[in-house]
Amino acid sequence: MASAVEKKRQREQKVVGQMIAIYCHGVHHTPTGQLCPQCQALNNYAMERSDKCPFMQEKTFCSNCKVHCYRGDMATQIRQVMRYAGPRMLLHHPVMAIRHVWESAKEKRQQNRR
Numbered sequence: 061m062a063s064a065v066e067k068k069r070q071r072e073q074k075v076v077g078q079m080i081a082i083y084c085h086g087v088h089h090t091p092t093g094q095l096c097p098q099c100q101a102l103n104n105y106a107m108e109r110s111d112k113c114p115f116m117q118e119k120t121f122c123s124n125c126k127v128h129c130y131r132g133d134m135a136t137q138i139r140q141v142m143r144y145a146g147p148r149m150l151l152h153h154p155v156m157a158i159r160h161v162w163e164s165a166k167e168k169r170q171q172n173r174r
């Protein structure tokens with residue numbers, strides 16, 4: 061059985077993967093279900109960061125994270141992906157998107173209380 065932290069990690073990776081797919085399809089016109097090499101590299105990088113994230117227990121998502129472990133060029137790319145895919149997630153994957161927003165907001169409140 062996967063722990064709660066592992067489940068959270070898997071969910072984060074799924075959300076990031078979906079967002080990169082939406083971005084790549086919309087901006088780079090890649091066929092659905094495929095990623096261009098650039099987005100594939102970003103996706104691999106995001107999965108690796110998530111795997112190694114030591115703060116998984118305390119945060120839902122990298123946007124809530126105080127460390128911002130992404131290195132420069134990847135950070136720029138992922139920000140573009142988030143900006144593009146964020147609103148579109150509501151159309152494509154409403155349940156996932158709403159849960160993500162809700163969990164992020166909850167964690168921000170908890171962080172502010174500390």
Ligand SMILES: [Zn+2]
Pocket residue numbers: 083084085088090095096097098099100
């Ligand atoms: Zn792409």
